[in-house]
Amino acid sequence: MKNLRSLSKVLAGVVLSGMLVACSGSGSQGQTQAKASGGSEPIKIGAISYIEHVSLDNSIKGFEDRLKEKGINAIVEVENLQGDQALTTTVPKKFEGDEYKLVYAVATPPAQGAKTALPNKNIVYSAVSDPIKAGLIEAPDKIDHVTGVNNKSIxxxxxxxxxxxxxxxxxxxxxxxxxxxxxxxxxxxxxxxxxxxxxxxxxxxxxxxxxxxxxxxxxxxxxxxxxxxxxxxxxxxxxxxxxxxxxxxxxxxxxxxxxxxxxxxxxxxxDYYEHGKQAADLAIRILNGEDIKNVHAEDNKVKSxxxxxxxxxxxxxxxxxxxxxxxxxxx
The missing domain is CATH 3.40.50.2300 (Response regulator)
Known part of the structure; x- marks a missing residue:
């Protein structure tokens, strides 16, 4: 009987430890971190591009490739507006569900539309010349739920x-x-x-x-x-x-x-392929649990x-x- 009681105590301790471990990762941030580091279940990211042309397409490709490089198991679902301004606030609604952990908006009109349509969703933009004048951010270090990389030309x-x-x-x-x-x-x-x-x-x-x-x-x-x-x-x-x-x-x-x-x-x-990679680096920080308010907007880094x-x-x-x-x- 003494041995049986001892065994019961050991088993109870193992079960309790397992419960504590499970609880420690039960929050949404814990789940995102596990998935973002290459878990078996891929995370979903919504992407919106304004129109089909080489530079915007390269921004999408660079974004996707950087996620893979960093071991992010993600499905990036791309919607192209084909230059239709009327779709800028309707298409983003597809990505408002909790299963989409982030939205990537390529070019100014989709970024503006996504910000309006998805006030509770983290959004990363690219290919935006002036995000302040476009009303996307107040300043590079004053972020609400939108951040990204500008492509300001000189x-x-x-x-x-x-x-x-x-x-x-x-x-x-x-x-x-x-x-x-x-x-x-x-x-x-x-x-x-x-x-x-x-x-x-x-x-x-x-x-x-x-x-x-x-x-x-x-x-x-x-x-x-x-x-x-x-x-x-x-x-x-x-x-x-x-x-x-x-x-x-x-x-x-x-x-x-x-x-x-x-x-x-x-x-x-x-270089829009590298531009997309730079945007993905910001997205990865958010996916890994960093508060978007601390993920400051950036100037484009790579030119060629x-x-x-x-x-x-x-x-x-x-x-x-x-x-x-x-x-x-x-x-």
Missing amino acids: AKEYLSSFLELYPDIKTIGTLYSPSEVNAQVQVEDLKNACNELGIKLELVGINSINDVSQGLSGIVNKIDAYYAITDNVVAAAGPIVAKTLLENNLPSVSAEEGQVMKGLLVSDGV RKVNENTAKALGLDLNSDYFKNATLVK
Whole structure:
């Protein structure tokens, strides 16, 4: 009997210890940490992209790849708005359930829509030029339930570099979407840059991809080169822009790499694959239990020069010149 009582006490202790261990991980944060570190059950993340084009697609790819690199067992469900502003606040509702641990919003309109539609959900954005003007954050270190990585372009920097290749440029042209905060911010920056550099600027506002050809036709005879901002609607029409410019023997510089992959000449801006990875690093901190208020918004960290080899050759440029020395060539 004495041995049986001793055995009962041992078994009771084992059961109690097991209960304590189970209880210690029963909170939502404990569950998220277990899943985020590669548990058997994948976590769900909702992702919303504004429109299909190379840069935004690369932001999604970089985000997903970084999660895998860090051992995060996740299912990223992607919804693409196809440029439809009316969907910015309705599509995010798909991800409001508790099973979605976080929402990743790519570009300004989806980020704004997600913030409005999902006030109780943690949101990480990327490909947003000015998150403060867009109303996403109060300041980089003043976060509510939204944080992320901006892709702010610096027009004077890009144009100054481009003038090394084409020093005789007097007038440049740009298409942009007046309805996009992202585009408005960049246009103001571009205007200031042109004023400082003594370059005339021809601006054309468009409402949809269908307006691109007509918008370009109105300025190709007035400009010496074309400057592409990170405007999502215009970027989606990248091949049309590139074809028209080449037909008129006009060089181009882009604030983002995607349009170079579609045929524009050169970009000196954001590497969007790395941009997505940077956003994922913020998301991982949140998934691992860190309060989003402590996950401050960041500036983009990785830039690269990309040159479309076919376009450069069509324009008669020497790819052995110093300007192209450290560039990545794409076709």
